[in-house]
Amino acid sequence: MSDLNTILFALNTLLFISIMVGLFVSWLREKLHDRDVRRRLKNLEGEMMTEETMTRVHSPALDALIGKKLPCLGNQGWIMLVDYLGDDSAIVQAARTSYGKGTKTVSEDEGLIRYLMRKRHTTPFEMCSLKLLVYVPMDAWRQWIRHRTAKINEYSTRYSLAIDEAAITNYKSWRLQSKRNKQGSSLPEGALSFPEAFDPEKASDYHRDAIGAGMTASEYLSVREHEFLKLAREIYEERIEFGIAREQARKDLPLSTFTLAYWKIDLHNLLHFLGLRRDAHAQKEIRDYAMVIGDQLVKPWVPYTWQAYLDYRENALYLTALDVMILQTVGYPSEAIVQARKLGWLELTKKGKLKRNRERTECEAKLERLNLPVPWRNDGEEA
Ligand SMILES: Cc1cc2nc3c(=O)[nH]c(=O)nc-3n(C[C@H](O)[C@H](O)[C@H](O)COP(=O)(O)OP(=O)(O)OC[C@H]3O[C@@H](n4cnc5c(N)ncnc54)[C@H](O)[C@@H]3O)c2cc1C
Numbered sequence: 001m002s003d004l005n006t007i008l009f010a011l012n013t014l015l016f017i018s019i020m021v022g023l024f025v026s027w028l029r030e031k032l033h034d035r036d037v038r039r040r041l042k043n044l045e046g047e048m049m050t051e052e053t054m055t056r057v058h059s060p061a062l063d064a065l066i067g068k069k070l071p072c073l074g075n076q077g078w079i080m081l082v083d084y085l086g087d088d089s090a091i092v093q094a095a096r097t098s099y100g101k102g103t104k105t106v107s108e109d110e111g112l113i114r115y116l117m118r119k120r121h122t123t124p125f126e127m128c129s130l131k132l133l134v135y136v137p138m139d140a141w142r143q144w145i146r147h148r149t150a151k152i153n154e155y156s157t158r159y160s161l162a163i164d165e166a167a168i169t170n171y172k173s174w175r176l177q178s179k180r181n182k183q184g185s186s187l188p189e190g191a192l193s194f195p196e197a198f199d200p201e202k203a204s205d206y207h208r209d210a211i212g213a214g215m216t217a218s219e220y221l222s223v224r225e226h227e228f229l230k231l232a233r234e235i236y237e238e239r240i241e242f243g244i245a246r247e248q249a250r251k252d253l254p255l256s257t258f259t260l261a262y263w264k265i266d267l268h269n270l271l272h273f274l275g276l277r278r279d280a281h282a283q284k285e286i287r288d289y290a291m292v293i294g295d296q297l298v299k300p301w302v303p304y305t306w307q308a309y310l311d312y313r314e315n316a317l318y319l320t321a322l323d324v325m326i327l328q329t330v331g332y333p334s335e336a337i338v339q340a341r342k343l344g345w346l347e348l349t350k351k352g353k354l355k356r357n358r359e360r361t362e363c364e365a366k367l368e369r370l371n372l373p374v375p376w377r378n379d380g381e382e383a
Contacts, residue, residue: 059087061300070296072136072289076167079134079292082262086128088113088304091267094124110304117308125268128302132263132293137167139255140285143277149269154261158247162236166229166256167285171222175284180361184281229254267302271309274298278314317370323363329375336375346376 062084069078092109095116116124136144145152155163178184210220232254239249265273270293276282277290299306319327322343329336340346345360354360354376364374 057085057087057090059084059301062297065297065300069135070292072292073167073285074170076165077134077136077140077258077289079132079289079297081297082131082133084128084130084301086267088302090127091116091124091302091305094127095121113304114308114311117305117312122268125271125305126266128267129264130267130270130297130301132297133260134263134289135258135260136289137256137258137285138253139167140283140289141259141261142255143283143286144263144289147265147269147273149272150263150265152261152263155259157250157253157259158245161240161246162250162253163258163260164233165258166233166254167258168229168256169222169225171216171218174218174221181281185284229256267298267305270298271305271313274309275313317366319366320359320363322359323366326363326367326375327370327372330372333373333375340376 062081065081066083067080069080071078088109092112095112115121134141134144157163173187175185176188178186206224207220210223215223232252236249236253240246274290274294277286278294279287282290294306298309325339325343326336329339337346340360343359345357345363347355347357349355364377367374
Protein backbone atom coordinates (compact mmCIF):
# COMPACT_ATOMS: atom_id res chain seq x y z
CA MET A 1 0.00 0.00 0.00
CA SER A 2 2.72 2.41 1.03
CA ASP A 3 4.56 1.52 -2.21
CA LEU A 4 1.43 2.43 -4.16
CA ASN A 5 1.17 5.73 -2.28
CA THR A 6 4.80 6.47 -3.03
CA ILE A 7 4.25 5.73 -6.72
CA LEU A 8 1.11 7.94 -6.85
CA PHE A 9 2.97 10.74 -5.07
CA ALA A 10 5.86 10.48 -7.50
CA LEU A 11 3.46 10.54 -10.51
CA ASN A 12 1.62 13.59 -9.11
CA THR A 13 4.91 15.36 -8.52
CA LEU A 14 6.03 14.52 -12.06
CA LEU A 15 2.72 15.83 -13.50
CA PHE A 16 3.00 19.04 -11.47
CA ILE A 17 6.57 19.59 -12.57
CA SER A 18 5.74 18.95 -16.24
CA ILE A 19 2.77 21.41 -16.08
CA MET A 20 5.04 24.03 -14.48
CA VAL A 21 7.76 23.44 -17.06
CA GLY A 22 5.15 23.72 -19.87
CA LEU A 23 3.84 26.99 -18.46
CA PHE A 24 7.37 28.32 -18.08
CA VAL A 25 8.29 27.35 -21.65
CA SER A 26 5.20 29.06 -23.15
CA TRP A 27 5.83 32.18 -21.00
CA LEU A 28 9.45 32.20 -22.15
CA ARG A 29 8.44 31.74 -25.79
CA GLU A 30 6.00 34.66 -25.55
CA LYS A 31 8.67 36.85 -23.94
CA LEU A 32 11.18 35.97 -26.64
CA HIS A 33 8.61 36.64 -29.36
CA ASP A 34 7.76 40.05 -27.84
CA ARG A 35 11.44 40.87 -27.63
CA ASP A 36 11.91 39.87 -31.25
CA VAL A 37 8.96 42.00 -32.38
CA ARG A 38 10.26 44.96 -30.38
CA ARG A 39 13.73 44.52 -31.87
CA ARG A 40 12.35 44.32 -35.43
CA LEU A 41 10.17 47.38 -34.91
CA LYS A 42 13.15 49.25 -33.54
CA ASN A 43 15.18 48.33 -36.61
CA LEU A 44 12.33 49.46 -38.81
CA GLU A 45 12.06 52.74 -36.94
CA GLY A 46 15.78 53.16 -37.42
CA GLU A 47 15.38 52.65 -41.15
CA MET A 48 12.16 54.56 -41.70
CA MET A 49 12.10 57.26 -39.06
CA THR A 50 15.48 58.84 -39.32
CA GLU A 51 15.45 62.62 -38.96
CA GLU A 52 16.17 62.78 -42.66
CA THR A 53 13.10 60.82 -43.76
CA MET A 54 10.81 62.46 -41.21
CA THR A 55 11.40 66.09 -42.20
CA ARG A 56 8.64 67.73 -44.23
CA VAL A 57 9.01 67.10 -47.93
CA HIS A 58 9.47 70.19 -50.09
CA SER A 59 8.98 70.35 -53.81
CA PRO A 60 10.75 73.52 -55.03
CA ALA A 61 8.66 73.39 -58.23
CA LEU A 62 5.42 73.45 -56.26
CA ASP A 63 6.66 75.90 -53.63
CA ALA A 64 7.16 78.36 -56.49
CA LEU A 65 3.55 77.86 -57.64
CA ILE A 66 1.76 78.33 -54.30
CA GLY A 67 -0.63 81.28 -54.51
CA LYS A 68 -0.27 81.73 -58.27
CA LYS A 69 -3.32 81.62 -60.53
CA LEU A 70 -2.93 79.10 -63.32
CA PRO A 71 -5.29 80.23 -66.10
CA CYS A 72 -7.88 77.82 -67.52
CA LEU A 73 -10.70 78.23 -70.03
CA GLY A 74 -8.86 80.76 -72.14
CA ASN A 75 -7.96 82.91 -69.13
CA GLN A 76 -11.47 83.16 -67.68
CA GLY A 77 -11.14 80.50 -64.98
CA TRP A 78 -8.14 79.51 -62.91
CA ILE A 79 -6.79 77.13 -60.33
CA MET A 80 -4.42 78.06 -57.55
CA LEU A 81 -2.22 75.74 -55.51
CA VAL A 82 -2.84 76.38 -51.82
CA ASP A 83 -0.80 73.57 -50.29
CA TYR A 84 0.59 70.11 -50.93
CA LEU A 85 1.72 67.11 -48.92
CA GLY A 86 4.46 64.67 -49.92
CA ASP A 87 6.10 63.95 -53.26
CA ASP A 88 7.42 60.85 -55.07
CA SER A 89 9.61 60.04 -52.07
CA ALA A 90 6.60 59.92 -49.71
CA ILE A 91 5.05 57.24 -51.94
CA VAL A 92 8.26 55.22 -51.84
CA GLN A 93 8.55 55.71 -48.09
CA ALA A 94 5.03 54.39 -47.52
CA ALA A 95 5.48 51.48 -49.92
CA ARG A 96 8.72 50.38 -48.29
CA THR A 97 6.92 50.15 -44.94
CA SER A 98 4.95 47.31 -46.56
CA TYR A 99 8.15 45.62 -47.58
CA GLY A 100 10.19 46.55 -44.49
CA LYS A 101 12.99 48.39 -46.24
CA GLY A 102 13.96 52.04 -46.29
CA THR A 103 14.43 54.34 -49.26
CA LYS A 104 16.92 53.04 -51.80
CA THR A 105 18.52 54.49 -54.89
CA VAL A 106 16.70 56.92 -57.17
CA SER A 107 16.35 54.37 -59.98
CA GLU A 108 14.99 51.74 -57.59
CA ASP A 109 12.50 54.31 -56.26
CA GLU A 110 11.33 55.08 -59.77
CA GLY A 111 11.02 51.37 -60.50
CA LEU A 112 9.00 50.86 -57.33
CA ILE A 113 6.59 53.69 -58.23
CA ARG A 114 6.12 52.26 -61.69
CA TYR A 115 5.53 48.80 -60.20
CA LEU A 116 2.95 50.17 -57.74
CA MET A 117 1.12 51.95 -60.57
CA ARG A 118 1.13 48.86 -62.81
CA LYS A 119 -0.08 46.55 -60.05
CA ARG A 120 -2.66 49.05 -58.78
CA HIS A 121 -1.11 49.03 -55.32
CA THR A 122 -2.86 52.30 -54.61
CA THR A 123 -2.55 53.27 -50.96
CA PRO A 124 1.05 54.61 -51.12
CA PHE A 125 -0.23 57.24 -53.59
CA GLU A 126 -2.79 58.33 -51.01
CA MET A 127 0.09 59.59 -48.84
CA CYS A 128 0.36 62.68 -51.07
CA SER A 129 -2.30 65.34 -51.49
CA LEU A 130 -2.99 68.70 -53.11
CA LYS A 131 -5.15 71.56 -51.89
CA LEU A 132 -6.40 73.85 -54.65
CA LEU A 133 -8.54 76.93 -54.89
CA VAL A 134 -10.56 76.64 -58.08
CA TYR A 135 -12.49 79.31 -59.95
CA VAL A 136 -14.80 77.48 -62.28
CA PRO A 137 -18.17 77.91 -64.04
CA MET A 138 -21.07 76.01 -62.51
CA ASP A 139 -21.53 73.64 -65.46
CA ALA A 140 -17.98 72.30 -65.15
CA TRP A 141 -18.19 72.40 -61.34
CA ARG A 142 -21.32 70.26 -61.43
CA GLN A 143 -19.28 67.52 -63.11
CA TRP A 144 -16.26 68.17 -60.91
CA ILE A 145 -18.07 67.57 -57.62
CA ARG A 146 -19.26 64.14 -58.73
CA HIS A 147 -15.82 63.04 -57.56
CA ARG A 148 -16.74 62.12 -54.02
CA THR A 149 -13.32 61.37 -52.67
CA ALA A 150 -12.25 65.04 -52.50
CA LYS A 151 -12.81 67.44 -49.62
CA ILE A 152 -14.65 70.57 -50.71
CA ASN A 153 -15.58 73.94 -49.31
CA GLU A 154 -17.43 76.22 -51.71
CA TYR A 155 -18.31 79.91 -51.85
CA SER A 156 -21.86 80.29 -50.52
CA THR A 157 -24.38 82.26 -52.58
CA ARG A 158 -26.82 81.99 -49.67
CA TYR A 159 -24.37 83.91 -47.53
CA SER A 160 -22.78 86.21 -50.12
CA LEU A 161 -23.79 87.79 -53.40
CA ALA A 162 -23.29 85.50 -56.38
CA ILE A 163 -20.00 86.10 -58.18
CA ASP A 164 -20.61 88.63 -60.93
CA GLU A 165 -18.82 86.77 -63.69
CA ALA A 166 -19.91 84.19 -66.24
CA ALA A 167 -17.96 82.12 -68.75
CA ILE A 168 -18.18 83.80 -72.16
CA THR A 169 -18.01 81.75 -75.34
CA ASN A 170 -15.74 83.13 -78.02
CA TYR A 171 -17.82 83.37 -81.20
CA LYS A 172 -15.42 80.95 -82.88
CA SER A 173 -15.89 78.36 -80.12
CA TRP A 174 -19.55 77.36 -80.49
CA ARG A 175 -19.44 73.58 -80.87
CA LEU A 176 -21.88 71.44 -82.81
CA GLN A 177 -23.62 68.41 -81.31
CA SER A 178 -21.66 65.29 -82.25
CA LYS A 179 -23.57 63.03 -84.62
CA ARG A 180 -21.85 59.89 -83.31
CA ASN A 181 -21.67 60.58 -79.59
CA LYS A 182 -24.80 61.77 -77.82
CA GLN A 183 -22.67 63.33 -75.08
CA GLY A 184 -20.04 64.78 -77.41
CA SER A 185 -19.42 67.85 -79.51
CA SER A 186 -17.16 69.02 -82.28
CA LEU A 187 -15.92 72.38 -83.53
CA PRO A 188 -17.34 73.26 -86.96
CA GLU A 189 -14.87 73.70 -89.79
CA GLY A 190 -15.43 77.45 -89.95
CA ALA A 191 -17.93 79.95 -88.58
CA LEU A 192 -21.49 78.67 -88.32
CA SER A 193 -23.69 80.16 -91.00
CA PHE A 194 -27.42 80.76 -90.60
CA PRO A 195 -28.69 78.23 -93.14
CA GLU A 196 -26.91 75.48 -91.14
CA ALA A 197 -28.30 76.60 -87.84
CA PHE A 198 -31.75 77.99 -88.70
CA ASP A 199 -34.48 77.62 -91.24
CA PRO A 200 -34.57 81.17 -92.77
CA GLU A 201 -38.34 80.78 -93.36
CA LYS A 202 -38.87 80.40 -89.64
CA ALA A 203 -36.27 82.99 -88.66
CA SER A 204 -37.34 85.34 -85.90
CA ASP A 205 -36.98 89.12 -86.11
CA TYR A 206 -33.76 88.72 -84.13
CA HIS A 207 -32.35 86.38 -86.77
CA ARG A 208 -33.45 88.56 -89.66
CA ASP A 209 -31.86 91.62 -88.05
CA ALA A 210 -28.64 89.69 -87.51
CA ILE A 211 -28.64 88.38 -91.07
CA GLY A 212 -29.40 91.91 -92.28
CA ALA A 213 -26.45 93.20 -90.25
CA GLY A 214 -24.22 90.65 -92.01
CA MET A 215 -23.55 88.54 -88.89
CA THR A 216 -22.58 84.90 -89.04
CA ALA A 217 -24.62 82.55 -86.85
CA SER A 218 -21.55 82.19 -84.62
CA GLU A 219 -21.44 85.94 -84.02
CA TYR A 220 -25.18 86.02 -83.50
CA LEU A 221 -24.97 83.29 -80.83
CA SER A 222 -22.37 85.31 -78.96
CA VAL A 223 -24.46 88.49 -79.15
CA ARG A 224 -27.43 86.59 -77.73
CA GLU A 225 -25.25 85.11 -75.00
CA HIS A 226 -24.19 88.60 -74.00
CA GLU A 227 -27.81 89.81 -73.90
CA PHE A 228 -28.91 86.82 -71.86
CA LEU A 229 -26.11 87.06 -69.29
CA LYS A 230 -26.77 90.79 -68.88
CA LEU A 231 -30.48 90.22 -68.34
CA ALA A 232 -29.92 87.31 -65.92
CA ARG A 233 -27.61 89.47 -63.81
CA GLU A 234 -29.94 92.45 -63.91
CA ILE A 235 -32.86 90.34 -62.70
CA TYR A 236 -30.71 88.83 -59.94
CA GLU A 237 -29.58 92.26 -58.74
CA GLU A 238 -33.13 93.62 -58.96
CA ARG A 239 -34.31 90.82 -56.68
CA ILE A 240 -31.55 91.65 -54.23
CA GLU A 241 -32.59 95.34 -54.29
CA PHE A 242 -36.15 94.24 -53.51
CA GLY A 243 -34.78 92.52 -50.42
CA ILE A 244 -35.34 89.01 -51.75
CA ALA A 245 -33.21 86.42 -49.93
CA ARG A 246 -29.92 85.63 -51.67
CA GLU A 247 -30.78 81.91 -51.51
CA GLN A 248 -33.86 82.52 -53.68
CA ALA A 249 -32.65 85.43 -55.80
CA ARG A 250 -29.93 83.18 -57.26
CA LYS A 251 -32.28 80.55 -58.63
CA ASP A 252 -32.23 81.78 -62.24
CA LEU A 253 -28.54 82.48 -62.53
CA PRO A 254 -27.06 80.66 -65.52
CA LEU A 255 -24.79 77.62 -65.29
CA SER A 256 -22.03 79.75 -66.79
CA THR A 257 -21.76 81.75 -63.53
CA PHE A 258 -18.45 81.20 -61.76
CA THR A 259 -18.03 79.64 -58.35
CA LEU A 260 -15.01 79.47 -56.08
CA ALA A 261 -14.05 76.46 -53.97
CA TYR A 262 -11.29 74.83 -52.02
CA TRP A 263 -10.70 71.33 -53.37
CA LYS A 264 -8.42 68.93 -51.54
CA ILE A 265 -7.68 65.44 -52.80
CA ASP A 266 -5.07 62.71 -52.40
CA LEU A 267 -2.90 61.73 -55.35
CA HIS A 268 -4.52 58.34 -55.95
CA ASN A 269 -7.98 59.85 -56.31
CA LEU A 270 -6.60 62.86 -58.18
CA LEU A 271 -5.17 60.52 -60.83
CA HIS A 272 -8.55 58.80 -61.04
CA PHE A 273 -10.17 62.23 -61.58
CA LEU A 274 -7.57 63.16 -64.20
CA GLY A 275 -7.98 59.79 -65.94
CA LEU A 276 -11.70 60.47 -66.41
CA ARG A 277 -11.57 64.19 -67.02
CA ARG A 278 -8.55 64.41 -69.35
CA ASP A 279 -10.10 61.75 -71.54
CA ALA A 280 -11.37 62.79 -74.98
CA HIS A 281 -14.90 61.87 -73.88
CA ALA A 282 -14.95 64.42 -71.05
CA GLN A 283 -16.54 67.82 -71.70
CA LYS A 284 -14.06 70.32 -73.07
CA GLU A 285 -14.49 72.81 -70.21
CA ILE A 286 -13.63 70.42 -67.35
CA ARG A 287 -10.97 68.82 -69.54
CA ASP A 288 -9.29 72.19 -69.77
CA TYR A 289 -8.97 72.32 -65.97
CA ALA A 290 -7.83 68.68 -65.77
CA MET A 291 -5.13 69.38 -68.36
CA VAL A 292 -3.78 72.30 -66.34
CA ILE A 293 -3.82 70.31 -63.08
CA GLY A 294 -2.00 67.38 -64.70
CA ASP A 295 0.54 69.23 -66.83
CA GLN A 296 1.29 72.20 -64.59
CA LEU A 297 0.96 70.76 -61.09
CA VAL A 298 1.12 66.97 -60.92
CA LYS A 299 3.93 66.62 -63.47
CA PRO A 300 6.45 68.88 -61.68
CA TRP A 301 5.30 67.69 -58.24
CA VAL A 302 5.61 63.89 -58.67
CA PRO A 303 7.47 63.37 -61.98
CA TYR A 304 7.95 59.57 -61.60
CA THR A 305 4.33 59.04 -60.67
CA TRP A 306 3.18 61.28 -63.50
CA GLN A 307 5.23 59.37 -66.07
CA ALA A 308 3.96 56.06 -64.69
CA TYR A 309 0.40 57.38 -64.86
CA LEU A 310 0.88 58.44 -68.50
CA ASP A 311 2.47 55.11 -69.42
CA TYR A 312 0.08 52.77 -67.61
CA ARG A 313 -3.17 54.71 -67.63
CA GLU A 314 -3.63 57.77 -69.82
CA ASN A 315 -1.70 56.57 -72.86
CA ALA A 316 -2.24 52.86 -72.27
CA LEU A 317 -4.77 50.80 -74.18
CA TYR A 318 -7.38 48.73 -72.39
CA LEU A 319 -8.40 45.56 -74.20
CA THR A 320 -11.63 43.75 -73.41
CA ALA A 321 -11.84 39.96 -73.77
CA LEU A 322 -13.80 40.59 -76.99
CA ASP A 323 -11.05 42.86 -78.36
CA VAL A 324 -8.53 40.11 -77.57
CA MET A 325 -10.60 37.58 -79.54
CA ILE A 326 -10.54 39.90 -82.57
CA LEU A 327 -6.83 40.67 -82.13
CA GLN A 328 -6.03 36.95 -82.01
CA THR A 329 -7.35 36.68 -85.55
CA VAL A 330 -5.06 39.41 -86.94
CA GLY A 331 -3.79 38.17 -90.28
CA TYR A 332 -6.95 36.06 -90.81
CA PRO A 333 -9.60 38.66 -91.70
CA SER A 334 -12.29 36.13 -92.60
CA GLU A 335 -11.92 34.53 -89.17
CA ALA A 336 -12.14 37.96 -87.52
CA ILE A 337 -15.34 38.65 -89.46
CA VAL A 338 -16.82 35.33 -88.27
CA GLN A 339 -15.94 36.27 -84.67
CA ALA A 340 -17.37 39.78 -85.08
CA ARG A 341 -20.60 38.31 -86.51
CA LYS A 342 -20.86 35.95 -83.53
CA LEU A 343 -20.53 38.97 -81.26
CA GLY A 344 -23.40 40.66 -83.10
CA TRP A 345 -21.12 43.47 -84.27
CA LEU A 346 -21.90 43.21 -87.99
CA GLU A 347 -25.67 43.41 -88.12
CA LEU A 348 -27.03 45.35 -91.08
CA THR A 349 -29.76 47.97 -91.38
CA LYS A 350 -32.54 47.53 -93.93
CA LYS A 351 -30.44 49.66 -96.30
CA GLY A 352 -27.59 47.17 -95.99
CA LYS A 353 -25.35 49.43 -93.89
CA LEU A 354 -23.68 48.33 -90.69
CA LYS A 355 -25.86 49.04 -87.69
CA ARG A 356 -24.29 51.24 -85.06
CA ASN A 357 -22.50 49.23 -82.41
CA ARG A 358 -20.55 51.00 -79.71
CA GLU A 359 -18.29 48.07 -78.81
CA ARG A 360 -17.39 47.50 -82.44
CA THR A 361 -16.58 51.20 -82.89
CA GLU A 362 -14.40 51.14 -79.78
CA CYS A 363 -12.60 48.03 -81.02
CA GLU A 364 -12.04 49.70 -84.42
CA ALA A 365 -10.46 52.70 -82.68
CA LYS A 366 -8.11 50.36 -80.80
CA LEU A 367 -7.12 48.53 -83.99
CA GLU A 368 -6.41 51.90 -85.64
CA ARG A 369 -4.32 52.95 -82.66
CA LEU A 370 -2.29 49.74 -83.11
CA ASN A 371 -1.94 50.47 -86.85
CA LEU A 372 -3.85 47.29 -87.62
CA PRO A 373 -6.46 46.97 -90.37
CA VAL A 374 -10.11 46.72 -89.38
CA PRO A 375 -10.93 43.26 -90.79
CA TRP A 376 -14.55 44.05 -91.73
CA ARG A 377 -13.56 47.20 -93.63
CA ASN A 378 -12.66 47.05 -97.27
CA ASP A 379 -10.41 49.88 -98.50
CA GLY A 380 -11.81 52.16 -95.86
CA GLU A 381 -15.40 51.12 -96.63
CA GLU A 382 -17.34 49.21 -94.01
CA ALA A 383 -18.21 45.71 -95.25
C1 LIG B 1 -17.40 61.08 -69.79
C2 LIG B 1 -18.29 61.04 -68.58
C3 LIG B 1 -19.66 61.04 -68.73
C4 LIG B 1 -20.50 61.01 -67.62
N1 LIG B 1 -21.84 61.04 -67.79
C5 LIG B 1 -22.67 61.05 -66.71
C6 LIG B 1 -24.09 61.10 -66.86
O1 LIG B 1 -24.62 61.12 -67.97
N2 LIG B 1 -24.86 61.14 -65.74
C7 LIG B 1 -24.31 61.10 -64.48
O2 LIG B 1 -25.05 61.12 -63.50
N3 LIG B 1 -22.98 61.04 -64.31
C8 LIG B 1 -22.16 61.02 -65.38
N4 LIG B 1 -20.80 60.98 -65.20
C9 LIG B 1 -20.27 60.95 -63.83
C10 LIG B 1 -19.77 59.54 -63.48
O3 LIG B 1 -20.82 58.59 -63.52
C11 LIG B 1 -19.13 59.55 -62.07
O4 LIG B 1 -20.11 59.90 -61.13
C12 LIG B 1 -18.00 60.52 -61.95
O5 LIG B 1 -17.14 60.43 -63.05
C13 LIG B 1 -17.22 60.25 -60.68
O6 LIG B 1 -16.54 59.04 -60.86
P1 LIG B 1 -16.19 58.08 -59.63
O7 LIG B 1 -17.42 57.71 -58.89
O8 LIG B 1 -15.39 56.96 -60.18
O9 LIG B 1 -15.22 59.05 -58.81
P2 LIG B 1 -15.11 59.34 -57.24
O10 LIG B 1 -16.42 59.77 -56.67
O11 LIG B 1 -13.94 60.24 -57.10
O12 LIG B 1 -14.75 57.97 -56.60
C14 LIG B 1 -13.53 57.33 -56.88
C15 LIG B 1 -13.73 55.85 -56.66
O13 LIG B 1 -14.00 55.65 -55.27
C16 LIG B 1 -15.00 54.66 -55.11
N5 LIG B 1 -16.13 55.28 -54.40
C17 LIG B 1 -16.25 56.56 -54.02
N6 LIG B 1 -17.37 56.75 -53.35
C18 LIG B 1 -17.98 55.57 -53.29
C19 LIG B 1 -19.19 55.12 -52.73
N7 LIG B 1 -19.99 55.92 -52.03
N8 LIG B 1 -19.52 53.84 -52.88
C20 LIG B 1 -18.73 52.99 -53.56
N9 LIG B 1 -17.55 53.35 -54.11
C21 LIG B 1 -17.19 54.61 -53.97
C22 LIG B 1 -15.35 54.17 -56.50
O14 LIG B 1 -14.55 53.05 -56.78
C23 LIG B 1 -14.93 55.29 -57.40
O15 LIG B 1 -14.60 54.87 -58.71
C24 LIG B 1 -19.94 60.99 -66.30
C25 LIG B 1 -18.55 60.98 -66.16
C26 LIG B 1 -17.72 61.00 -67.27
C27 LIG B 1 -16.23 61.00 -67.08
